[in-house]
Amino acid sequence: MAILNADLHCHSTISDGTLEPEALAARAHANGVELWALTDHDELGGQQRAMQAARALGLPYLTGVEISVTFAGLTVHIVGLGVDPEDAQLRDGLARTRGGRERRAREMAEQLAAVGIRGAFEGALKYVGNPELISRTHFARYLVEAGVCHDTHEVFRRFLTEGKPGYVEHRWATLGDAVRWIRTAGGVAVIAHPARYAHPNPTQEYALFAEFKAHGGQAVEVVTGSHSEAEALRYADLALEFGLAASRGSDFHSPDESHTDLGALPLLQGRLTPVWELLADRIIH
Structure with a gap:
């Protein structure tokens, strides 16, 4: 499968975005996105709407969700792509994660x-x-x-980062739980925007990748809205080192707040295995 202008990470009003799923589909299509996924935080409520809007536009679509995980005292996000939105174990796990x-x-x-x-x-x-x-x-x-x-x-x-008034830590799902829910629901687990996590040392980041892989995780976001060019190169190398596929997503939330618009990212490097190659049978046309 060719290198695509895929955008496999964004948020709607169902979680913390400002656009409805239908408006996101229209924006992705207008911006030349060739494969799209809506990945709301810990919530699948927008999937049917996003899927229907994408199909009406002729925009290939992957179901998605972004799960909040606690790993070694840090909040880490794991994206699930190609999941069955009706899977009972995934839905129950997300409900527990939202509960706090x-x-x-x-x-x-x-x-x-x-x-x-x-x-x-x-x-x-x-x-x-x-x-x-x-x-x-x-x-x-x-x-x-x-x-x-x-x-x-x-x-x-x-106000809202660690050590500031207004920051309250929350214990989310475990890494193993999140990857298992995604895999049980037929999807592929992806480490989201890895450069954003404030690991105290490289050893802890390496442990995240190693444990993720051991649980059955299969991909990492290499090109994303918060990664610099140098960070994209670094995580391309880590993807290859750990035998992970590469994903690409803007993490778009709002036309007024997001640095990177849907579809505006650099393409993945040719040496990488695009995550959509693992999901060819899950793409909805």
């Missing part, structure tokens, strides 16, 4: 109130319909609306 979000969000609001920012929980809820899916991004949008910060990047820098 509201409690965590209320603790975040309490910490923000302690530094003089009141009403943050209710403000964040305006940006999300379901408290089970409330996230730091929703708080960030409210803090921008309230004039506390100029943009969401400033909010994260000042």
